[in-house]
Amino acid sequence: MSDVIIHNNLSNNDHLYKSMVFKIHHYKKQLRFLSDKLKKNETNKSAEILKSIFNNDQIESLSRKSTKFMKWSNPTICKALKITFSCGNNGYEEMLKQKIPLSSQRTLRRRLQMLKFDSGVLDEVFKFLEIKIQTFQDTHEKECVLIII
Numbered sequence: 001m002s003d004v005i006i007h008n009n010l011s012n013n014d015h016l017y018k019s020m021v022f023k024i025h026h027y028k029k030q031l032r033f034l035s036d037k038l039k040k041n042e043t044n045k046s047a048e049i050l051k052s053i054f055n056n057d058q059i060e061s062l063s064r065k066s067t068k069f070m071k072w073s074n075p076t077i078c079k080a081l082k083i084t085f086s087c088g089n090n091g092y093e094e095m096l097k098q099k100i101p102l103s104s105q106r107t108l109r110r111r112l113q114m115l116k117f118d119s120g121v122l123d124e125v126f127k128f129l130e131i132k133i134q135t136f137q138d139t140h141e142k143e144c145v146l147i148i149i
Contacts, residue, residue: 055079058101072103077111084108087131 050059055076072080077090080102084092089105096102103111136142 054101061101065100067103070103072107072111077103077108079106081112081128082131085128086135088135 001018050062054062055073057071057073057076061070064070080092082097083102084105087095092102092105133142
């Protein structure tokens with residue numbers, strides 16, 4: 001009789017063991033699935049945050065070792081020019097040292113050299129002047145003369 005009881009107990013324990021192993025595998029599989037899903041969501045959120053701050057070429061430059069030979073887009077160049085006008089050359093250089101993905105000052109100068117000016121009022125120039133004037137602290141610095149030849 002005791003052998004039968006031991007055999008039944010072993011059989012029950014074996015059944016419980018197999019059931020537990022099955023549940024463990026099931027929960028491990030579910031955990032892997034949810035972990036992968038969470039990683040994808042975090043990656044998507046990170047990409048959305050980067051896109052809200054940087055342009056595509058700036059995001060691309062983050063994955064490169066160097067920004068040499070980088071083709072910068074016009075919106076990125078405009079953003080860099082606004083930063084240069086508001087922070088000055090030293091502030092802009094500090095941003096580059098902080099690894100903010102922006103073009104070099106030499107690239108900005110080259111791109112400015114290629115600008116063609118037509119006759120008439122250049123509204124874009126006044127927008128840049130407005131940005132630059134905001135950094136002036138003294139009212140005498142804000143005085144300006146416009147000469148038409």
